Amino acid sequence: MKTILSFEQALALPYASQRFKHLGWRVIRLESAVGGGDPNRYIGNDTGVSDLHSYFIAPNLGKEAITINLKYPEGQSLLKKLIKELNVDIFLCNTLPMRYKQLGIDYDSLKESNPDLIWCGISALGPDYPDVAGYDPALQAMTGYMHLTGEPERDPMLCGLPIVDLKAGDEAFTQVILALYEQQYKPGGKEIFISMAQCMTSWLITALPELTFNPNNFDKINRCGNEHRSFIPCNCYPTKDGYVYLAIGSDGQWEKFVKISGFEHCFTEERKRNAGRKADKDKIYDDIRQGTRNYTSEDFLKVCLENNLAVSSVNTVQDLSKLDFVKKIMIQGTLPSNKEATLFPAPMITDYLESVNLKLGPAPRLGEHNERVYTEAGLSVSEIEELRVKGVI
Numbered sequence: 055m056k057t058i059l060s061f062e063q064a065l066a067l068p069y070a071s072q073r074f075k076h077l078g079w080r081v082i083r084l085e086s087a088v089g090g091g092d093p094n095r096y097i098g099n100d101t102g103v104s105d106l107h108s109y110f111i112a113p114n115l116g117k118e119a120i121t122i123n124l125k126y127p128e129g130q131s132l133l134k135k136l137i138k139e140l141n142v143d144i145f146l147c148n149t150l151p152m153r154y155k156q157l158g159i160d161y162d163s164l165k166e167s168n169p170d171l172i173w174c175g176i177s178a179l180g181p182d183y184p185d186v187a188g189y190d191p192a193l194q195a196m197t198g199y200m201h202l203t204g205e206p207e208r209d210p211m212l213c214g215l216p217i218v219d220l221k222a223g224d225e226a227f228t229q230v231i232l233a234l235y236e237q238q239y240k241p242g243g244k245e246i247f248i249s250m251a252q253c254m255t256s257w258l259i260t261a262l263p264e265l266t267f268n269p270n271n272f273d274k275i276n277r278c279g280n281e282h283r284s285f286i287p288c289n290c291y292p293t294k295d296g297y298v299y300l301a302i303g304s305d306g307q308w309e310k311f312v313k314i315s316g317f318e319h320c321f322t323e324e325r326k327r328n329a330g331r332k333a334d335k336d337k338i339y340d341d342i343r344q345g346t347r348n349y350t351s352e353d354f355l356k357v358c359l360e361n362n363l364a365v366s367s368v369n370t371v372q373d374l375s376k377l378d379f380v381k382k383i384m385i386q387g388t389l390p391s392n393k394e395a396t397l398f399p400a401p402m403i404t405d406y407l408e409s410v411n412l413k414l415g416p417a418p419r420l421g422e423h424n425e426r427v428y429t430e431a432g433l434s435v436s437e438i439e440e441l442r443v444k445g446v447i
Contacts, residue, residue: 060146063092067148068113069223078406087123103390119418130158137167151184161245180249286331291346297368388416
């Protein structure tokens with residue numbers, strides 16, 4: 055088991071450290087001793103506990119929480135003591151790079167307490183842009199995602215989830231795991247910088263290459279609604295009682311589809327190949343809609359699945375939660391009311407999650423574990439009280 059000290063707020067880093075919790079590792083949240091700590095504590099539905107609103111709970115299950123004022127020299131010294139006395143393996147942060155040295159959380163300062171420390175910082179654009187804040191919606195706009203999302207003739211749109219935060223969190227998790235692996239044959243610590251913008255631009259692997267391969271038509275790489283940019287037809291269609299999404303990924307699949315009852319009219323010789331379908335895509339979508347309106351969603355799914363076609367109903371989040379494969383991987387957490395609730399699925403079922411039956415402890419209150427953690431680090435009750443009086447914790 056590794057010990058992680060994470061100076062975290064918002065979502066990107068709490069999501070990353072939650073993934074380490076899924077491995078059964080110890081995760082200690084470090085928050086400011088002033089200003090109420092992580093602002094996300096106060097976002098979402100009121101659970102009856104002022105600093106444990108609903109948006110904060112899921113990414114912070116099972117963690118410990120302490121507070122510290124790193125603007126004080128005593129706070130910075132205390133941080134180093136924690137790293138040394140608690141044998142902290144990994145330090146994480148997602149504050150502005152310009153504040154690393156100001157707060158004494160930079161790699162060079164902290165490795166004095168542990169030369170093998172793995173240090174990882176998440177920020178908007180990395181240390182080369184130390185004063186740029188990393189907010190998910192703004193970064194979706196910066197990195198082209200809003201330009202590529204939505205209907206062609208309408209305004210750019212955000213993704214329905216904070217994908218920048220989540221991608222950056224996953225990348226931090228991955229890079230720390232790789233650093234731990236490297237330590238097996240290359241002893242010593244490591245400094246890792248995660249640029250949220252770089253993470254997102256790395257996903258533009260089907261868009262940015264068009265600058266090279268298709269420079270004269272790159273302006274056509276725009277919003278395309280629910281279509282796939284290359285494979286036709288892939289789109290969303292109305293049924294008698296809802297919506298379905300059908301993805302045709304090959305000429306062979308198209309041949310199967312146009313033989314289904316009610317869709318024979320979609321066949322023409324010109325549409326046998328994807329290039330021909332692409333040239334006639336708008337008319338194809340209209341033709342398919344004529345057919346799907348005569349089916350219920352359930353009946354359309356059944357006939358498509360019988361033909362091994364990739365199809366799905368357009369599920370609500372509630373619909374999703376009822377699917378068998380999702381129910382099997384849902385993590386349970388303890389709410390402030392002490393009731394257990396099913397909250398979110400694990401990306402992987404680890405040995406630890408299996409051993410605890412997918413149940414994690416509650417999200418911590420602000421500074422809930424101050425006394426326990428600082429006592430473990432060797433401070434006496436009177437020393438802890440003195441730090442509290444001074445405002446250091």
